[in-house]
Amino acid sequence: MSDEARLLAEIHAARALMRASEPARDTSRRPGAAELWAHATREPGEPVDLALVRAIRADPATARRYRALLAGQAIAHAPLAAAASDGAVASRRVGPFTLGILPADEDAPPLLVLRGSAARPPRVIEAMLGDETVRLALPPPTDGVILVALDPDVPEAARLGEMLRDRSCAVFLL
Structure with missing residues (x-):
């Protein structure tokens, strides 16, 4: 095995170990439809739930659901x-x-x-x-x-x- 092939294999193995050691995302705490709907229909300037905003920013699936709710009610x-x-x-x-x-x-x-x-x-x-x-x-x-x-x-x-x-x-x- 060449040095380049060995280096690539080591990099691949290291990535697999890093993915396995990352904490699993807690999908059970994803905001529900009611929480997203309340956030999507809020009046400007109203207080927001920071945990919900953080979920929209951090979780692509939650962000897609929120955008779909906005698009559904948008003119x-x-x-x-x-x-x-x-x-x-x-x-x-x-x-x-x-x-x-x-x-x-x-x-x-x-x-x-x-x-x-x-x-x-x-x-x-x-x-x-x-x-x-x-x-x-x-x-x-x-x-x-x-x-x-x-x-x-x-x-x-x-x-x-x-x-x-x-x-x-x-x-x-x-």
Whole structure:
């Protein structure tokens, strides 16, 4: 047996030992459907169950179930929508809605502009990027347009604007 083959065999054996010695994931403590539903239908700003958030972040199966619940109740969602930008305005399609971000100027913060033709306007926006989630309440539309100031002094709003500019950010309009 060559040195390379022996080294590969040792690496393979070491990986197998490491997998066997890892503590088994406790799947019996996965959040149930009721817990996930309560989290998915919560109002923005309400307290969250940190154990549930940790489970969504750490367990891919729980994260998939949570996203499926959000998608099921969403007016529109974009799991991995691609953002388009010409430098001045970032925009993306989310179902029948267009989300645009107008840049800040010296007097005003950036603005999230949400236009759509759905019969019922969304009340909440939730963005997911990696293991981070931001949820904001949306004001009622004015002439069919919802405007949200992405004020840097409001951490959730500022982070939402940053997340929406990322191509891999999932967006749920609830």
